[in-house]
Amino acid sequence: MNSVPPASPETRPALILGARSDMGRAVAHLLAAQGRSILLAGRDPAALERDAADIAARHRVEARALAWDAADLAGHAAWLDALPETPGVVLSAVGLLGDQEETQDDPARIARIVTANFTGPAVMLEAAAARLAALPGPTAVIGIGSVAGDRGRARNYWYGAAKAGFATMLSGLRQRYAATDLLVMTVKPGFVATAMTAGMDLPAPLTLTAEAQAKLIVDALGKRRPKVMHWKWRALMAVIRNLPEAVFVKTKF
Amino acid sequence: MSADGPVPGASTAAQRAGFPPDLGPAPPLRGDLPAPAPLSGWGRFPVLRGHLRVPEGEAEAAAILRAQGAGLAPRGLGRAYGDAALPPAAGPALALSTLRLNRFVAVDEAAPRIVAEAGVTLADMETALLPRGLFPPVVPGTRFVTLGGMIAADVHGKNHHAPGGGSLSAHLDWVEVMGGDGAVRRLAPGDPGFAATCGGMGLTGLILRASLRLRRVETGWLRQEVIPAPGLAAAMAAIEDAAGWTHTSAWIDCLASGDALGRALVYRAEDAGLAELGPAEAVDRWALKPAAKRLGPPPDLIPGFALNALTVRAFNALYWRSGLRAAERGAALTPWSACFHPLDAVLGWNRIYGRRGFVQFQCVLPPETAAAGLREMLETVSAARQGSFLAVLKALGEGAADASSLSFPRRGWTLALDFPATPRALRLVARLRALTAAHGGRLYLAKDATLGRAEHDALDPRAAAFRAAPARDPAFLTELARRLGL
Numbered sequence: 111m112n113s114v115p116p117a118s119p120e121t122r123p124a125l126i127l128g129a130r131s132d133m134g135r136a137v138a139h140l141l142a143a144q145g146r147s148i149l150l151a152g153r154d155p156a157a158l159e160r161d162a163a164d165i166a167a168r169h170r171v172e173a174r175a176l177a178w179d180a181a182d183l184a185g186h187a188a189w190l191d192a193l194p195e196t197p198g199v200v201l202s203a204v205g206l207l208g209d210q211e212e213t214q215d216d217p218a219r220i221a222r223i224v225t226a227n228f229t230g231p232a233v234m235l236e237a238a239a240a241r242l243a244a245l246p247g248p249t250a251v252i253g254i255g256s257v258a259g260d261r262g263r264a265r266n267y268w269y270g271a272a273k274a275g276f277a278t279m280l281s282g283l284r285q286r287y288a289a290t291d292l293l294v295m296t297v298k299p300g301f302v303a304t305a306m307t308a309g310m311d312l313p314a315p316l317t318l319t320a321e322a323q324a325k326l327i328v329d330a331l332g333k334r335r336p337k338v339m340h341w342k343w344r345a346l347m348a349v350i351r352n353l354p355e356a357v358f359v360k361t362k363f
Numbered sequence: 364m365s366a367d368g369p370v371p372g373a374s375t376a377a378q379r380a381g382f383p384p385d386l387g388p389a390p391p392l393r394g395d396l397p398a399p400a401p402l403s404g405w406g407r408f409p410v411l412r413g414h415l416r417v418p419e420g421e422a423e424a425a426a427i428l429r430a431q432g433a434g435l436a437p438r439g440l441g442r443a444y445g446d447a448a449l450p451p452a453a454g455p456a457l458a459l460s461t462l463r464l465n466r467f468v469a470v471d472e473a474a475p476r477i478v479a480e481a482g483v484t485l486a487d488m489e490t491a492l493l494p495r496g497l498f499p500p501v502v503p504g505t506r507f508v509t510l511g512g513m514i515a516a517d518v519h520g521k522n523h524h525a526p527g528g529g530s531l532s533a534h535l536d537w538v539e540v541m542g543g544d545g546a547v548r549r550l551a552p553g554d555p556g557f558a559a560t561c562g563g564m565g566l567t568g569l570i571l572r573a574s575l576r577l578r579r580v581e582t583g584w585l586r587q588e589v590i591p592a593p594g595l596a597a598a599m600a601a602i603e604d605a606a607g608w609t610h611t612s613a614w615i616d617c618l619a620s621g622d623a624l625g626r627a628l629v630y631r632a633e634d635a636g637l638a639e640l641g642p643a644e645a646v647d648r649w650a651l652k653p654a655a656k657r658l659g660p661p662p663d664l665i666p667g668f669a670l671n672a673l674t675v676r677a678f679n680a681l682y683w684r685s686g687l688r689a690a691e692r693g694a695a696l697t698p699w700s701a702c703f704h705p706l707d708a709v710l711g712w713n714r715i716y717g718r719r720g721f722v723q724f725q726c727v728l729p730p731e732t733a734a735a736g737l738r739e740m741l742e743t744v745s746a747a748r749q750g751s752f753l754a755v756l757k758a759l760g761e762g763a764a765d766a767s768s769l770s771f772p773r774r775g776w777t778l779a780l781d782f783p784a785t786p787r788a789l790r791l792v793a794r795l796r797a798l799t800a801a802h803g804g805r806l807y808l809a810k811d812a813t814l815g816r817a818e819h820d821a822l823d824p825r826a827a828a829f830r831a832a833p834a835r836d837p838a839f840l841t842e843l844a845r846r847l848g849l
Contacts, residue, residue, distance in 0.1 A: 167468065167477075
């Protein structure tokens with residue numbers, strides 16, 4: 111296995127939070143293919159070991175699985191500091207869709223959705239941004255939001271609201287670090303065929319594979335672009351965002 | 364459908380309407396299942412409705428197996444041509460996909476070997492291994508197959524006849540199989556169940572993982588020569604002549620007749636060493652850069668009549684002439700992908716037969732009867748004026764010895780042809796099957812969609828032993844197994 115000296119930020123590991131997600135895993139593979147070592151973090155490190163071995167064997171890089179819980183807000187900064195090496199890229203693919211009907215009348219479930227989609231990753235990326243911005247050379251924190259955050263819908267507004275909060279936080283973080291070499295990237299996927307959406311009837315022309323979505327992210331990282339959204343979704347969301355409220359509330363999507 | 368399989372050509376209209384039309388009472392399903400969707404093999408014939416479950420990991424696979432218990436069809440990339448990875452429509456109609464059991468476990472560069480989960484694709488293995496100077500020991504004509512599917516069909520490649528060739532099972536250290544009870548068994552060569560699993564068409568359990576020995580290569584290029592052979596006897600002689608070459612196969616013009624019957628372009632190739640590469644190849648030592656933009660899949664609109672005797676004859680004439688020119692140029696450095704997987708250059712080439720789908724016929728004839736048998740087959744095809752887009756001839760080496768193995772390869776000559784799934788072409792395939800039987804040959808189950816049980820039992824006496832083998836796990840049932848009573 112190649113162990114790389116931690117000199118340049120380009121060779122520092124990429125940390126994938128919520129690495130069990132298909133999108134997080136797909137990004138990990140693309141970054142590993144570029145030669146980066148990979149840290150996979152999630153609540154179930156035993157399950158992540160399988161992916162770490164896969165990444166190491168395919169791409170001949172170092173890959174490790176780490177236990178990390180997005181809900182442990184107070185522990186995030188210390189968790190980062192305990193890493194043997196500060197990563198050059200931190201990506202949050204943490205997300206919890208939940209079931210809207212089960213969620214809306216249950217404050218405990220609401221809190222879980224808000225923690226998983228907003229406060230958990232946001233607090234972690236806040237801590238990561240401070241550490242990565244202090245490194246010499248280009249670094250990046252990447253948050254995966256959702257188009258669901260662009261307009262609240264009856265179908266998933268707690269999920270959407272949390273993702274909207276996350277996107278707003280990333281926007282502020284980006285402005286705060288604008289003068290540094292830290293890239294703060296906001297990704298807003300539309301429909302992606304993943305374990306999260308398995309069994310849903312998604313319209314094929316608007317549905318990306320996790321690999322295609324990951325490629326958009328990694329290409330944007332190479333070009334240091336702050337926002338990632340597939341062009342079809344940019345067009346569609348421009349329409350949806352601008353629908354008059356009186357019209358929007360009557361729609362069924 | 365009778366127990367002896369579909370009546371040739373009878374069901375294409377029904378298929379378009381969602382064959383079979385009546386699924387009967389709701390199947391006994393557990394858990395949340397996506398709606399039944401049309402499933403088919405690479406030939407898009409037959410099409411059956413079934414549920415596809417895609418477990419993420421071993422534990423989930425075991426849970427599905429324990430809950431379901433019977434009638435599951437293991438499925439990888441669905442590249443078997445017929446119904447080998449389709450669940451029978453009667454019963455739970457459940458296909459168990461390995462596409463999320465797709466992790467590399469380890470690559471041991473010193474041994475060299477790879478341990479990987481069943482859903483890992485050959486394409487993934489090739490691209491990951493080449494930069495280490497490693498390559499799978501046996502590769503079939505397409506790289507869009509899974510490791511599990513390759514084991515279940517005990518695939519062979521252009522090097523089957525050569526030392527270090529053979530079929531895939533000759534290169535396995537072990538294979539792990541999950542039974543219908545969710546228990547996992549590791550089978551090594553010699554263990555009961557290993558031979559039945561290799562070539563067992565997924566009927567001995569869900570293949571989970573395997574350890575595959577690899578071969579070393581210096582580059583991703585091959586030095587390939589083309590030998591034009593004006594007729595069948597010349598083609599067979601040229602292939603026998605090339606027996607000392609590691610990779611051989613021949614393209615046959617199946618519409619040529621008279622003196623030109625069986626005219627062929629014989630390809631022979633050896634791994635190219637680093638020193639053999641010119642400057643153009645040396646910059647891409649592993650031949651992993653896409654040479655040109657790969658053709659996308661043809662639109663799903665190609666009318667069924669587009670591929671007929673006339674167009675195939677015209678294509679074959681052009682191809683023959685391009686082969687003659689290539690032969691004049693002599694040896695050429697060819698990327699591994701073009702040498703081993705020429706058809707992968709056109710993604711979704713199965714669509715050229717239109718929506719009706721197509722069937723493939725692949726037989727192997729013993730050396731004693733091959734010359735006469737192949738001649739009769741080619742005469743039959745040529746006289747029927749039924750063009751085959753793909754027509755491949757190859758010499759095979761020794762096959763599996765175990766009586767409970769359904770592995771296809773045996774010493775002799777294999778001929779592969781494909782035809783549109785029309786009533787006329789299916790009658791032709793039935794005649795070719797009869798010729799196979801008459802000449803003591805056998806058929807490749809991974810390609811088959813039309814054999815009946817009695818016919819198969821007569822062709823391959825090993826079917827009875829396989830049926831009775833303890834390794835045959837009754838929890839698994841595919842349409843192929845139902846059709847052949849395996």
